[in-house]
Amino acid sequence: MTDLISLRGLRARGFHGVFDFEREQGQDFVVDVQLELDLRPAARTDDVVETVHYGELAGQLVAVISGPPVRLIETLAQRLADTCLADARVRATTVTVHKPQAPIPHEFGDVAVTIRRERP
Template sequence: MTDRITLRGLRVRGNHGVYDFERAQGQDFLIDVDLELDLARAAASDDVADTVHYGELAERLVAITAGEPVNLIETLADRLVTACLDDARVSAATVTVHKPQAPIPHEFADVAVTLRRSRP
């Protein structure tokens, strides 16, 4: 599948982490999503009902990220990629969760986890 919908840099405040201060104070997470699906029908019809509405998808991802805390961004990424695959039109999804304020006592550019899941 070569058709894609991409959402980059969705910033959400969440309370995820293994440390108590991460859960108490919260921090920003950045989410990138790539959905693989056939967009021919949407292109022909010019109807949003024939595609994944990226605004609605963003709302679901925000609700998950701002919701119940988890220890690991691996777990968060799994919840997000599962939500992406809830739409049967999506054949595969890739989600990257960036944790730019990770508690690392050194200067760093990024910490991220990427998961890709596809339908069997």
């Protein structure tokens, strides 16, 4: 059985990108994560210690987004997935990193990378 916790639209400023100006000026990144885990223990006990505290997870994810820069959002997505999987209860995670201010010289709605990682 797999249950889901979703956190969508988490926004933080980061300094990621291939171009120097992206790494100097920074930009907003928007992240969606989905955690796959068994939520029955939390439902049974009604105790937050039996689940992933999504408020604390949000803080950890923001620390990654605003932390050391990387060139690719693929790398950022992997770091975020690793953060989600640090909790042994999480069996798998899907992470989407949106880069709404990507330096694309054309009008666009969104650019994003989505990865799914499972615990080995």
